[in-house]
Amino acid sequence: xxxxxxxxxxxxxxxxxxxxxxxxxxxxxxxxxxxxxxxxxxxxxxxxxxxxxxxxxxxxxxxxxxxxxxxxxxxxxxxxxxxxxxxxxxxxxxxxxxxxxxxxxxxxxxxxxxxxxxxxxxxxxxxxxxxxxxxxxxxxxxxxxxxxxxxxxxxxxxxx
Amino acid sequence: xxxxxxxxxxxxxxxxxxxxxxxxxxxxxxxxxxxxxxxxxxxxxxxxxxxxxxxxxxxxxxxxxxxxxxxxxxxxxxxxxxxxxxxxxxxxxxxxxxxxxxxxxxxxxxxxxxxxxxxxxxxxxxxxxxxxxxxxxxxxxxxxxxxxxxxxxxxxxxxx
DNA sequence: ACAAAAAAGTTGACGGATCAACCAAACGGT
DNA sequence: ACCGTTTGGTTGATCCGTCAACTTTTTTGT
Numbered sequence: 032x033x034x035x036x037x038x039x040x041x042x043x044x045x046x047x048x049x050x051x052x053x054x055x056x057x058x059x060x061x062x063x064x065x066x067x068x069x070x071x072x073x074x075x076x077x078x079x080x081x082x083x084x085x086x087x088x089x090x091x092x093x094x095x096x097x098x099x100x101x102x103x104x105x106x107x108x109x110x111x112x113x114x115x116x117x118x119x120x121x122x123x124x125x126x127x128x129x130x131x132x133x134x135x136x137x138x139x140x141x142x143x144x145x146x147x148x149x150x151x152x153x154x155x156x157x158x159x160x161x162x163x164x165x166x167x168x169x170x171x172x173x174x175x176x177x178x179x180x181x182x183x184x185x186x187x188x189x190x191x
Numbered sequence: 192x193x194x195x196x197x198x199x200x201x202x203x204x205x206x207x208x209x210x211x212x213x214x215x216x217x218x219x220x221x222x223x224x225x226x227x228x229x230x231x232x233x234x235x236x237x238x239x240x241x242x243x244x245x246x247x248x249x250x251x252x253x254x255x256x257x258x259x260x261x262x263x264x265x266x267x268x269x270x271x272x273x274x275x276x277x278x279x280x281x282x283x284x285x286x287x288x289x290x291x292x293x294x295x296x297x298x299x300x301x302x303x304x305x306x307x308x309x310x311x312x313x314x315x316x317x318x319x320x321x322x323x324x325x326x327x328x329x330x331x332x333x334x335x336x337x338x339x340x341x342x343x344x345x346x347x348x349x350x351x
Numbered sequence: 352a353c354a355a356a357a358a359a360g361t362t363g364a365c366g367g368a369t370c371a372a373c374c375a376a377a378c379g380g381t
Numbered sequence: 382a383c384c385g386t387t388t389g390g391t392t393g394a395t396c397c398g399t400c401a402a403c404t405t406t407t408t409t410g411t
Contacts, residue, residue: 050319051221052241053335056262058218059368060342061211062397078397081212095359102216104399109360131359131406155345159210162341163334170330174323175213181322182220185315219398222367238367255389264369269391291376291389 050178068155073148078111079120080152082135083145086121091134093126120144210338228315233308238271239280240312242295243305246281251294253286280304 066077075083085097094112098105112135115121120141123133137145160168226237235243245257254272258265272295275281280301283293297305320328 049332050316051225052261053332054214054218054221057335057338058214059262060339061214063369064342064346065211076396093359098359101212102219105360106362106400107398109362113361129359129407131404133360156210158345159338159341162337167330167334167337170327171334172209172213174327174331175217177322177327178217178319179220181319182224185318186224223399236366253389258389264367265390266370266392267368269389270367273391289377289389293390 064155065152068151069148072151073144075120075144075148076111078107079115080145080148082108082111082115082121083137083141086135086137087145091124091136093132093134095132115141224315225312228311229308232311233304235280235304235308236271238267239275240305240308242268242271242275242281243297243301246295246297247305251284251296253292253294255292275301 062077065080069075069077069080081101081103082097085092085101089096089100094105094108097103097108112121112123116123119138121135122138123135126132126134163171222237225240229235229237229240241261241263242257245252245261249256249260254265254268257263257268272281272283276283279298281295282298283295286292286294323331
């Protein structure tokens with residue numbers, strides 16, 4: 032069934048890199064494809080799309096909240112937001128409780144473009160997930176959780 | 192930091208992004224960690240490490256072969272190789288059959304640094320894979336295969 | 352209430368990845 | 382043998398992601 036099953040100890044070089052390599056490649060392709068679709072359908076960038084998604088799902092969110100939830104770099108969020116303001120895709124509304132911060136909101140134009148990109152993005156997402164069985168999806172998410180956890184542990188250990 | 196679990200059926204916004212988001216984040220963390228380890232243990236970059244791995248596994252390989260096998264950008268391979276030559280980590284040997292090309296080889300210094308980075312990298316790899324069950328590993332690789340395939344199909348369809 | 356620490360955002364710098372243009376060598380069909 | 386095409390490699394432009402420094406505001410501990 033699984034001739035090339037992997038035992039931990041032996042598989043040296045080729046596997047050595049497998050996880051990182053493969054993830055890296057998939058990530059790159061995934062990114063490139065999403066970027067292309069977004070550009071073609073709505074003329075927006077992937078970063079902008081991600082901000083849009085955060086606004087859509089949480090409504091009136093601040094940059095700091097986005098950073099917390101997604102681990103995006105706050106510098107990049109700042110720049111992306113700046114660009115989106117200049118293009119009129121979003122507006123900011125100063126927070127009353129915190130003078131440093133501001134919440135983000137769609138403009139009509141921004142929301143329009145977001146809706147314009149959505150079908151293609153959703154189709155793609157469905158196609159991607161649909162290529163996996165329910166079990167594969169579930170196991171994959173579990174595996175990703177575990178990998179993130181393992182990374183954190185490695186990080187801690189190597190600080191000893 | 193992996194609390195908000197997603198069920199398969201509610202395919203909407205939060206999940207919408209999940210695959211890309213999660214892969215993106217894992218990739219970023221994985222990369223950053225590998226880069227840190229490589230810098231600390233051997234003072235080399237991730238790109239340089241990847242070239243080393245290719246030389247190690249295939250011995251006397253040309254840039255073009257590396258590109259074929261890994262999908263790395265050929266421009267980046269060219270620059271990385273250039274840097275490694277300048278630092279004396281590898282040497283090139285002109286190919287006899289093709290005047291345009293050259294094979295890459297370790298120098299002693301390069302091989303030394305590679306060996307120096309290896310234990311930590313191998314430990315990390317073992318820890319990462321070890322955090323998954325054999326089944327999870329297997330399913331994950333299968334899933335990655337399928338995702339790459341699905342991406343290609345999406346690409347083809349959107350060219351119609 | 353006040354100083355120290357933390358948090359929100361901005362900005363600059365830098366390395367990595369991507370894309371396109373380009374040169375030179377090799378190949379292939381006629 | 383020759384010309385068009387393909388392949389190997391280099392380089393420049395550009396964009397994205399990451400890190401660090403800095404400003405301003407808020408929170409916290411005493």
